[in-house]
Amino acid sequence: MSTPLRVAVIGAKGRIGSEAVRAVEAAEDMELVAALGRDDKLETLVESGAQVAVELTHPDAVMRNLEYCTAQGIHAVVGTTGWNEERLAQLGEWLKASPGTGVLIAPNFSIGAILTMRFAQQAARFFESVEVVELHHTKKADAPSGTATRTAQLIAAARAEAGLPPQDDPTTHGLPGARGADVDGVPVHAIRLRGLLAHQEVLFGGVGETLTIRHDSLHHSSFMPGILLGARRVVDVPGLTFGLENFLFTEGE
Ligand SMILES: NC(=O)C1=CN([C@@H]2O[C@H](COP(=O)(O)OP(=O)(O)OC[C@H]3O[C@@H](n4cnc5c(N)ncnc54)[C@H](OP(=O)(O)O)[C@@H]3O)[C@@H](O)[C@H]2O)C=CC1
Ligand SMILES: O=C(O)C1=N[C@H](C(=O)O)C[C@H](O)C1
Numbered sequence: 001m002s003t004p005l006r007v008a009v010i011g012a013k014g015r016i017g018s019e020a021v022r023a024v025e026a027a028e029d030m031e032l033v034a035a036l037g038r039d040d041k042l043e044t045l046v047e048s049g050a051q052v053a054v055e056l057t058h059p060d061a062v063m064r065n066l067e068y069c070t071a072q073g074i075h076a077v078v079g080t081t082g083w084n085e086e087r088l089a090q091l092g093e094w095l096k097a098s099p100g101t102g103v104l105i106a107p108n109f110s111i112g113a114i115l116t117m118r119f120a121q122q123a124a125r126f127f128e129s130v131e132v133v134e135l136h137h138t139k140k141a142d143a144p145s146g147t148a149t150r151t152a153q154l155i156a157a158a159r160a161e162a163g164l165p166p167q168d169d170p171t172t173h174g175l176p177g178a179r180g181a182d183v184d185g186v187p188v189h190a191i192r193l194r195g196l197l198a199h200q201e202v203l204f205g206g207v208g209e210t211l212t213i214r215h216d217s218l219h220h221s222s223f224m225p226g227i228l229l230g231a232r233r234v235v236d237v238p239g240l241t242f243g244l245e246n247f248l249f250t251e252g253e
Pocket of ligand 1 (some may be wrong): 036054056057059080081
């Protein structure tokens with residue numbers, strides 16, 4: 001049997017982090033070498049010999065953690081949200097200074113959510129209207145979700161590629177926010193409700209018909225196969241990979 005992959009989890013006491021700790025412990029080809037909470041030192045990652053850090057913390061913490069990991073040549077699988085162009089550019093600089101290190105940022109690790117994005121991308125060019133509704137638990141720090149933002153960006157790119165005009169919105173009266181956030185011309189609505197975990201609907205409208213693509217993550221276990229796959233693959237893919245689909249689909253699929 002080959003040597004197990006040495007994996008650490010940062011944010012190990014959180015909702016998804018605690019599930020990731022259990023998943024890594026249960027994986028036969030991995031060894032959990034560190035489980036870091038807010039008060040633990042990042043130096044533990046080096047001391048424990050971690051090859052991959054799974055980063056599942058908070059948008060306020062993720063950059064500091066990744067600066068450390070990339071400087072130390074520790075690969076990272078990142079589920080934490082809150083990404084924008086500026087943050088990605090900064091991460092790109094750190095990776096440039098650390099050739100050979102791989103970072104995977106996955107707005108969503110669940111296969112259903114990745115397929116939702118893919119199907120939405122495919123459907124986008126056929127419909128005049130599209131809106132995204134994401135629904136999450138009440139403890140979520142960011143809105144709209146990373147998944148909804150990514151979904152809207154992919155839809156907008158597909159519409160632009162197909163030569164579709166911007167969506168017409170005749171709203172001139174009402175309350176600010178009623179039409180949601182504008183992500184590249186796609187309205188995105190964020191709902192926070194007790195009892196929910198992570199859910200998304202992509203609603204398309206055309207002449208006399210609508211199409212709704214819906215995904216529900218009912219438990220944090222839905223994210224685990226994606227995290228484990230990311231950890232196995234990221235060690236062989238230097239630089240930044242954005243989206244788990246890059247490790248799931250073959251070219252042209
Ligand atoms: N990509 C995906 O598929 C998924 C992504 N997520 C994302 O993962 C992130 C975490 O979500 P969730 O588990 O629900 O959040 P939680 O608040 O439950 O967990 C975050 C954990 O990180 C800890 N933490 C905060 N700062 C640091 C730090 N500097 N170092 C180490 N640990 C730290 C927190 O500690 P404390 O408790 O002391 O505050 C907490 O235990 C979010 O950005 C969320 O959107 C979530 C699910 C799926
Ligand atoms: O905070 C969460 O819970 C989730 N965050 C990710 C996101 O913002 O898209 C993934 C999933 O929706 C759960």
